[in-house]
Amino acid sequence: MTGTEASPHDFKFQWLDDHGQPSGMFRKKGTFDGRILKLDKIEVPANVITHVEVRDKRMWILAINNQGQQVSLGIQPHPKRETRELKLLIDVARSAEWARQEREELASKGEGHLYRDEKCPYCTATVVLSRMPQSPQIFCPFCQTIATLDETTRPPGEQEIATCPRCEMYSRPQQFEVGYILFLLVAVVHKSQQEWCCPICIRKDVWKMLFTNLPTLIGSPAAFYQMWRAYVSSPIRGTFAGLDAGNGSARKGNWEQALEKYRGILERAPHAAGIHYNIGLALAGENETDRAIDAFELALKECSNYGPAYRHLRALYEQTGDEARLRQLKEIWEPEPATADA
Numbered sequence: 001m002t003g004t005e006a007s008p009h010d011f012k013f014q015w016l017d018d019h020g021q022p023s024g025m026f027r028k029k030g031t032f033d034g035r036i037l038k039l040d041k042i043e044v045p046a047n048v049i050t051h052v053e054v055r056d057k058r059m060w061i062l063a064i065n066n067q068g069q070q071v072s073l074g075i076q077p078h079p080k081r082e083t084r085e086l087k088l089l090i091d092v093a094r095s096a097e098w099a100r101q102e103r104e105e106l107a108s109k110g111e112g113h114l115y116r117d118e119k120c121p122y123c124t125a126t127v128v129l130s131r132m133p134q135s136p137q138i139f140c141p142f143c144q145t146i147a148t149l150d151e152t153t154r155p156p157g158e159q160e161i162a163t164c165p166r167c168e169m170y171s172r173p174q175q176f177e178v179g180y181i182l183f184l185l186v187a188v189v190h191k192s193q194q195e196w197c198c199p200i201c202i203r204k205d206v207w208k209m210l211f212t213n214l215p216t217l218i219g220s221p222a223a224f225y226q227m228w229r230a231y232v233s234s235p236i237r238g239t240f241a242g243l244d245a246g247n248g249s250a251r252k253g254n255w256e257q258a259l260e261k262y263r264g265i266l267e268r269a270p271h272a273a274g275i276h277y278n279i280g281l282a283l284a285g286e287n288e289t290d291r292a293i294d295a296f297e298l299a300l301k302e303c304s305n306y307g308p309a310y311r312h313l314r315a316l317y318e319q320t321g322d323e324a325r326l327r328q329l330k331e332i333w334e335p336e337p338a339t340a341d342a
Contacts, residue, residue, distance in 0.1 A: 008033040009089055011082050016074030020058060020194075027078060032086065034093045037061075039075060047097040052087050052142075055196055056175055059083050061090075088123055091142040095125035102128050121147045122159040129305055131332055136271040137303035146170075146274050146303050153270045155239035161274060163308055164198040169247050169281060170274030171198035172236055176226055178205045199230045200248050206230050239268045243275075250282040258282055273303035280312060289316060304332075 009032045014022040028040040037044040044063050050070065051062040057080040061073045077083045103115045116129045120140035127138050137148050144162040148154040164173045176195045195202060210223040236243050246261030259282075265275050280295035293316050299309035310333055317326035 009086070011077050011086060013039065013075045013077045016058060016060075016076055020074065022076050030075070030077070032089055032093075034089070037090060039073065042073070044073070046090060046094040047101070049090060049094050052090050054083055054087050055194060056080075057083050059087060091123060091125045095127070095142055099126040099128050102130060106130060118149065120145070121149070121151070121154070127305070131335060132304040133332070135273075135300075135302060135304040137273050137306075139273075139303050139306040141307070146306060148271050155269050157236070157238050157240060161236075161240055161243070163274075164201060166197040166201040167247075167251070168308060169198065169200075169250070170278050171200065171243060171247055172240075173198050174229075176202045176206070176229065177222075178202075178209050178226065198247065199244055200251060202226070203230050240265055247278065250278065250285070253286070255282060255286055271302050273299045273306050273309065276302060277306065277309045277312075280309065284312065284316065289320060292316060293320075 011030045011032075012027040013030050014024060014027055017023040030040070031038040035046055037046065037049070044061070048064045049061060050064060051060075053060045053062075058074065058076050061075070063071055063073070065071050077086055099117050103112070106112050106115050114130050116132070118127050118129060118138050119125070120127055120138070120143060122145050123140060123143040125140060125142040127140050127142075129138065136150065136153075137146050139146050143159070145159050146161070148158060161170060161172050163169070164171045173196055176197070178195055195205065206223065206226045210220075210227055213220050213223045235241075242261040242264050246258045246265070249255075249261065250258035259279070262275050262279055266272055269275070276295050276299040280292045280299060283289075283292035283295055293313065296309045296313035296316065299306055300313065303309070310329070314326065314329055314333075317323075317329065
């Protein structure tokens with residue numbers, strides 16, 4: 001069943017205010033029929049939704065309005081499991097619509113043979129790969145996963161690994177809550193915020209949280225819990241075991257230790273674009289430009305549409321003045337529009 005053929009999906013939700021907190025006492029009614037997302041009295045066509053982000057039970061939707069402006073809508077669907085289910089439905093529908101538009105646009109230019117797509121094995125969204133070389137992995141911009149296409153070689157746990165929004169390393173980002181309880185002269189102040197990042201990135205925050213809350217009996221347990229999550233809870237096992245340790249060593253400049261961990265993963269994973277990408281980041285940080293370029297090129301050979309690897313490789317080509325390879329890269333990622341005489 002395609003997104004446009006889906007039966008209406010009804011749900012309840014609350015609007016989120018500017019601070020990401022539910023507003024209003026009563027829940028609103030929402031519906032998604034595969035084409036139109038209805039949020040109370042607001043209608044949003046799936047094909048104008050540019051991004052859907054979920055953090056725990058909250059959802060933010062970016063869309064283009066009739067004036068061509070980007071607007072943001074924050075909602076909290078109910079119950080909690082509804083949030084990810086709704087995101088999946090929206091992503092499948094809008095990706096199918098974008099694929100249709102891409103296919104028709106190429107056909108109108110006489111370039112229909114360039115159209116290619118793949119279904120993400122994890123979220124089933126349609127990933128458009130027109131002009132991209134064939135590769136054993138694809139990057140899904142909807143669930144942010146690097147997916148191995150051959151299910152016989154697909155490593156367990158692959159869908160849990162993604163690019164950390166903070167450090168941009170291939171890791172396993174999670175949601176952490178950083179909070180502080182401060183005793184002032186006339187009041188007790190509690191501040192907290194949700195952070196989405198990898199365990200390596202959050203460690204500095206949880207140490208600050210621990211020492212700030214240590215004088216209070218109320219805030220210390222929460223600080224110790226987040227500390228435990230950042231260092232101990234749910235280590236990455238299986239194929240990607242050692243990824244956090246490798247990333248931590250790379251962040252500290254311990255290149256040899258990081259490479260040892262990354263090599264272990266590469267020996268277990270037939271295809272691992274994200275690991276080559278991490279190696280590229282570490283080498284670039286050590287000013288090993290030529291080796292970093294090799295690593296990013298390997299990442300794109302494994303996953304031809306992996307955007308983060310492309311952006312870093314393009315920057316290094318520009319830095320080194322390698323116009324020939326930069327031009328070849330841009331021909332794939334930033335094709336020139338056809339002229340009237342073409």
